[in-house]
Amino acid sequence: MSTVPVKPLPPVGLHPIRRNPTSATTLKSQTMLTTVPSKLFLGFSTYNGCFELKSWSQMRNPVVLSHRRRVSTVTASAGNITAPSSWESWMPDKKAAATTLLLSDVIWPAAGAFAAMAIMGRMDQMLSPKGISMSVAPLGAVCAILFTTPSAPAARKYNIFLAQIGCAAIGVVAFSVFGPGWLTRSVALAASIAFMIIARANHPPAASLPLLFIDGAKFHHLNFWYALFPGAAASVILCLL
Numbered sequence: 509m510s511t512v513p514v515k516p517l518p519p520v521g522l523h524p525i526r527r528n529p530t531s532a533t534t535l536k537s538q539t540m541l542t543t544v545p546s547k548l549f550l551g552f553s554t555y556n557g558c559f560e561l562k563s564w565s566q567m568r569n570p571v572v573l574s575h576r577r578r579v580s581t582v583t584a585s586a587g588n589i590t591a592p593s594s595w596e597s598w599m600p601d602k603k604a605a606a607t608t609l610l611l612s613d614v615i616w617p618a619a620g621a622f623a624a625m626a627i628m629g630r631m632d633q634m635l636s637p638k639g640i641s642m643s644v645a646p647l648g649a650v651c652a653i654l655f656t657t658p659s660a661p662a663a664r665k666y667n668i669f670l671a672q673i674g675c676a677a678i679g680v681v682a683f684s685v686f687g688p689g690w691l692t693r694s695v696a697l698a699a700s701i702a703f704m705i706i707a708r709a710n711h712p713p714a715a716s717l718p719l720l721f722i723d724g725a726k727f728h729h730l731n732f733w734y735a736l737f738p739g740a741a742a743s744v745i746l747c748l749l
Contacts, residue, residue, distance in 0.1 A: 617655035624651050624749050628742060639729075642738045644720060647746065649713035654746055662711050667704075668743050671711035675700040677735040679718025683728075692722050714739070 628643040635642065653662050661667060682696035696718035704710055717739050721727050727734055 620655040620749055621651045624655075624746050627745060627749075639726060640738070641726070642742050644738055644742070646713045646716045646720065646739065647742050649716070650743060650746055653711075653713065654749075662713075665747060667709040667711040668714075668747065669740055670707055670709040671704050671714035672717065672739040672743055673735050674703050674707065674709070675714040676717040676721065676739050677732065678703060679721040680732055680734055682718060683722050688722060693719055696722060 624647075625643065628647065631642045650668070653660060657663060678699045679696045682692050682699065686692040686695060697715060700715045700718050704714065717734075721734055730737065
């Protein structure tokens, strides 16, 4: 009768113990600070003021890595779209040049601007005994935005009224504090741009209202009523048109 050889068992404790890289010990690694790009401004990515706490194991997670790659790709592609080369910015827009221009695309915006200024002129005649004028220069830029690009962010009603009121009030405050001069114009314009960025109310024509108040002596008697008249009040008529 033959016997089957039996292999001896290896001694216990000779094999090295392999640690799982995702064990509880490694999960207690030091946390790291990471920032998340929030938006694009003038072609450059900006960052949120708050930070996210992520451990090293979380940052190595495939889901997190794929999300970071996706955000980076979107940021890069959006930057390429919003920030053309310096030479291309001097050339006509290719998409606009390829679009067929209809006669109505010219007549209706021009007719709307004509009607708006005609109404403003008639109101000027009615308000002239009080020394008030409705036809101010910034309203020409407002007409151009409303009648030519009504779907633009600057043509939103929220942007128009908040920017008109806020920037006009900034001009009154700057004039009251610093008086007339170049410093007043510089401070008022810088504060107006900062206000529109913070309030998310981009409306470029409103940035001229502080300068109009500072340099226009006929508006000084309005004081803080200038925040509502003529800019915001006239914008109501333009939006109705």
